[in-house]
Amino acid sequence: MLTITGLGVSYEGLHALTEVSLEVGEGEFVTIVGPNGAGKTTLLKAISGSVTAQAGRILYRGGDLGALRPSDRAALGIAHVPEGRRVFPSLTVRENLELGSYRRAARAGRASSLEEVLALFPILRERHGQLAGSLSGGEQQMLALGRGLMARPDLLLLDEPSQGLGPRIVEQIFETIDRIRRERRLTILLVEQRVVEALELCDRGYVLETGRVVLAGARDALLADARVQRAYLGAGA
Amino acid sequence: MRQARELDARRAAARGWVAIAAVVAAGVVLSFVVQERYHHRVLTLVFLWAAMGLAWNIISGYAGQISFGHQVFFGIGAYVTVLLVVKAGLSPWIGMIAAVAVAVVAAVLIGIPTFRLAGIYFGLATLAYPLIFRIVMDWLGYQEVAIPMKREQPGWFMQFTEPRSFDLLALAVLAATLALSRLIETSRLGYQLRAIKENEQAAEAMGVDSFRCKMAAYMLSAAPAAVVGAVYIHAILFIVTPEAVFGLLVVSQTLVVALVGGTGTLWGPLIGAALMVPVSEILDTTVGDRLPGIQGVVYGAALMLITLYAPEGLYWRVRQAIRARAARRGVEAARPAVVAPAEDAAAGAPTDKVLLEVRGVSKSFIGLQALSDVSFDVREREILGVIGPNGAGKTTLFNVLNGFLVPERGEVRFLGVAATGFSPSALCRRGLGRTFQVPRTFPHLTVLENVMVGAFVRASAVPVARAMARSALAQVGLSDRADALPTGLTTLDLRLMELARCLATAPRLVLLDEPLAGLSGDGITVMIGVIRSVRALGVTVVIIEHTMQALLRLADRLVVLDQGRRLAEGAPGQVTQDPVVIEAYLGKRWLARMAARRC
Numbered sequence: 001m002l003t004i005t006g007l008g009v010s011y012e013g014l015h016a017l018t019e020v021s022l023e024v025g026e027g028e029f030v031t032i033v034g035p036n037g038a039g040k041t042t043l044l045k046a047i048s049g050s051v052t053a054q055a056g057r058i059l060y061r062g063g064d065l066g067a068l069r070p071s072d073r074a075a076l077g078i079a080h081v082p083e084g085r086r087v088f089p090s091l092t093v094r095e096n097l098e099l100g101s102y103r104r105a106a107r108a109g110r111a112s113s114l115e116e117v118l119a120l121f122p123i124l125r126e127r128h129g130q131l132a133g134s135l136s137g138g139e140q141q142m143l144a145l146g147r148g149l150m151a152r153p154d155l156l157l158l159d160e161p162s163q164g165l166g167p168r169i170v171e172q173i174f175e176t177i178d179r180i181r182r183e184r185r186l187t188i189l190l191v192e193q194r195v196v197e198a199l200e201l202c203d204r205g206y207v208l209e210t211g212r213v214v215l216a217g218a219r220d221a222l223l224a225d226a227r228v229q230r231a232y233l234g235a236g237a
Numbered sequence: 238m239r240q241a242r243e244l245d246a247r248r249a250a251a252r253g254w255v256a257i258a259a260v261v262a263a264g265v266v267l268s269f270v271v272q273e274r275y276h277h278r279v280l281t282l283v284f285l286w287a288a289m290g291l292a293w294n295i296i297s298g299y300a301g302q303i304s305f306g307h308q309v310f311f312g313i314g315a316y317v318t319v320l321l322v323v324k325a326g327l328s329p330w331i332g333m334i335a336a337v338a339v340a341v342v343a344a345v346l347i348g349i350p351t352f353r354l355a356g357i358y359f360g361l362a363t364l365a366y367p368l369i370f371r372i373v374m375d376w377l378g379y380q381e382v383a384i385p386m387k388r389e390q391p392g393w394f395m396q397f398t399e400p401r402s403f404d405l406l407a408l409a410v411l412a413a414t415l416a417l418s419r420l421i422e423t424s425r426l427g428y429q430l431r432a433i434k435e436n437e438q439a440a441e442a443m444g445v446d447s448f449r450c451k452m453a454a455y456m457l458s459a460a461p462a463a464v465v466g467a468v469y470i471h472a473i474l475f476i477v478t479p480e481a482v483f484g485l486l487v488v489s490q491t492l493v494v495a496l497v498g499g500t501g502t503l504w505g506p507l508i509g510a511a512l513m514v515p516v517s518e519i520l521d522t523t524v525g526d527r528l529p530g531i532q533g534v535v536y537g538a539a540l541m542l543i544t545l546y547a548p549e550g551l552y553w554r555v556r557q558a559i560r561a562r563a564a565r566r567g568v569e570a571a572r573p574a575v576v577a578p579a580e581d582a583a584a585g586a587p588t589d590k591v592l593l594e595v596r597g598v599s600k601s602f603i604g605l606q607a608l609s610d611v612s613f614d615v616r617e618r619e620i621l622g623v624i625g626p627n628g629a630g631k632t633t634l635f636n637v638l639n640g641f642l643v644p645e646r647g648e649v650r651f652l653g654v655a656a657t658g659f660s661p662s663a664l665c666r667r668g669l670g671r672t673f674q675v676p677r678t679f680p681h682l683t684v685l686e687n688v689m690v691g692a693f694v695r696a697s698a699v700p701v702a703r704a705m706a707r708s709a710l711a712q713v714g715l716s717d718r719a720d721a722l723p724t725g726l727t728t729l730d731l732r733l734m735e736l737a738r739c740l741a742t743a744p745r746l747v748l749l750d751e752p753l754a755g756l757s758g759d760g761i762t763v764m765i766g767v768i769r770s771v772r773a774l775g776v777t778v779v780i781i782e783h784t785m786q787a788l789l790r791l792a793d794r795l796v797v798l799d800q801g802r803r804l805a806e807g808a809p810g811q812v813t814q815d816p817v818v819i820e821a822y823l824g825k826r827w828l829a830r831m832a833a834r835r836c
Contacts, residue, residue: 223830
C-alpha cells in the first residue's frame, strides 16, 4: 500500500532522514520505534505532506505522493494523528470530531462515522458538549484518534499516542488502537518511543536511529533482539 | 596574509568616510544649484527627514527595537528650543544643546521601563509616550507657541532670510548624523546591536549586555532626533503645536523614509528621503489642491510596494542584486575539506578541581516539574555528557546553568562563586559559554563578524576583536569561511561557527547543546575532534546529547536525567549498562524481557 524508497529530509540543514526505505502492506500494522531525534515524526510528516522530502519517493497505492499537498493526501485516505494531539481546544468534542470528516468522501457518512467513533470511545460520548481544551491528556488523545477515524481513512498514521500520558492511560490507548485495527481492518503506521508496547501491537517493525533504518523485522524477532537497545543506548549496551 | 586582510579592512573603512564626504559635497553643490525658494525648502526637507530616519535607524535599524514613538524626541527638541527662546530669550543654538540633554534624559526614563518589553510589545509601548507629551503640552497651555521675530540678530536666532542657510544647516545635521551612524556601525557597539537585533538570546549568551546596549542606542538615537526637531521648527514650521511635532505624521514620515530606503544601514534613510520627500512634495503642489491627501496615498502605496518587492528596503535589494551578479561571474573557489585536528585523547586530562557545582536545583513550569533536586559536579577539563530521554530536562538544565532561567530552589556555583540570579551575559563574562540546540546565528553578519560578537566580551577595539575571532575560527578549522554569510553554511559549519563564537569569549567552561545533532558520520568525527581539541586547550566541556553512540566516544563521565531527576552518574560504559537507565530509555517491560532472555 505504501512504499518508501531512499527518503531524505533535511530542514535548516539538519538531516532528519537519510535514505529511509520501508513498506507497509494493505491491512498491515507497522510500528517504528527509535530514540528521541531519530526522525520518526519527520517520517510521518513526510508521508502526510507537512514536510517536503528532498530525496526519494513515496508511493501510495502505486501513485507518487511527491507533488500532492497535505489536503490532497488526506483526500486519498491518509489520516495523520499528530504528536501532541493538536485538538482544537476552543471547540467542543463533537465539533472536533465533525472537523475530522471534512474530507468530501467522509462528509456524506458523517452521522454514521460519528456514531461509530462514539461507540469506540464511550468517554467522548459522555463529554461531547465539553470544550476539548478542558479534557484530560488521555481524553484528548482519544479525541485526536477519533478525529482521525472520522475521515474514514485507509491508512492511519499515529505519532506517539503515549506521549506525556500516565501508564494506565497509555495501556488504554494501546488497547483502543488494537481494537480499532481489528474492527476496522485499517492499515496503521505507528511511531512510538515505548518499545515493547508498540512492537507487541504490530505485524512488523522498523528501528530508526539518527534518521536511518538500522533494524527491521517481524514483531517477535524484534522483541527478542538486543540490538534494539543499542539504538537507544549505544554500542556499549 | 593577515596584514593584507587588515589593510583591506582599513581600506573598506576609509571608503565609508569618502562616501559620506561625497554625499555632503553633493548636498552643498545642490544647495547652490537650486534657485527657487520652494526647491530650497524641498532640499531642506530631504536633509532633515534623512537625518530623522537615520536617528530612528540607530535604535530600530541597528538594534532592531522598533520605535513607533520616535517623534517624542523630535517634539522635545522643538519644544525645548522654542520655549527657551520665548521664555528666556536664549538662542536656539544653545537651546538645542539643552534640548539634546532633555531628550537623552527622556530616553533613559522611557527606556528603563520599556526595554523590559520585547519585540512588538516594545514598539506598541513607545506609541504611548508622544501621546502623553501631547496631553501634557495641552495642559501646560502650549497648544501653539510661535517663535518671536528677532530682526536684530537673525543668525543668532536661526532666523535666516536666505533659504540656502537652512539647506546648509540641515545638511550639517545630516552630515553629523551620518557620521554618528558610521561610527556606531563600525564600533563594538554596532556589532553588539546587530547581534541583539538578530538574536537577543544568543547575544546575551555571548556576553552582550543587551539592556545596556539597547539603552546606549536609544540615547544615541534620541539626540539627533531632538536636533532635527529644533531645526525643523525654525526652518519649516515657525509655530510649534503638539499635533505638529508629537503627532503620528512625524513618525510615519520617518518610517516611510527608513523602510523604503532600507533599515540597518546609514544609506537606507538617505535613499528613502531623497526619493520620497521630493515625490510627495511635487505631488502635493501639482495635484494637491484637486486630490487632497495625495501624499498619504503615495506613502501608503510606496510602503505596500516595498513590503511586496523589497521587504528589506531598496538599499538591500540593490546590494543583493549586485552581489548575486558578482557571484555569478566569479567562480566559486573549491573548498578544502575540514581537517579534523589530531585526536590526542591524553591531552588535557581532567583534574579533581570542581569548576561548576549544581546543588539541589529545581525548576517547574506551569504544571510541569522540569527539574527536581538535580545535583552534580563538573570537574576542570573534563568532558561531561548530560543524557536522557525526551523531556528529561536537559535543555532546561542548561538554561538554568547559563542564566536564562532562575531555579526555584537550589544553587549553581561557578568557580566557587554563586552563579544563580545572574544574567547570561554576566556569566559569559565570567567564563561560561554556551551553544544552542538549533544554531542561533546572526544571519546578516558574516561568519567572522558573528564570531567577533563573542570576542567583544574580552576586547573593546574592533581590530583586536577581529584578530581574536580569526584565531577562534582557525581553532575550529573554519578560517576559509570567514567572509561567508551563515545562510549558506552546512550544519557542520554552522555548529563550528557557533563553537568558535563561544570560544572567542575565552570561556573556562562551555555548555554545548546537542552539537552533534543533524551531522553526518564524517561531520560527527570532525566535531568530536574539535571538541577534544577545545578540551586540550584547557576548556571544560559539558555536552547534552541524545545520540548516545557519539557521547560514548567523547565523554569522560555521563550524567543521566529522566523526568527532571538525576538518574545516574558515572563512566559511560557503566551508565549504559545500568538497569535504571535502560528502563528510562526503553521501559520496564523491555528490561524484564531482556532479563528473562538472559536466564
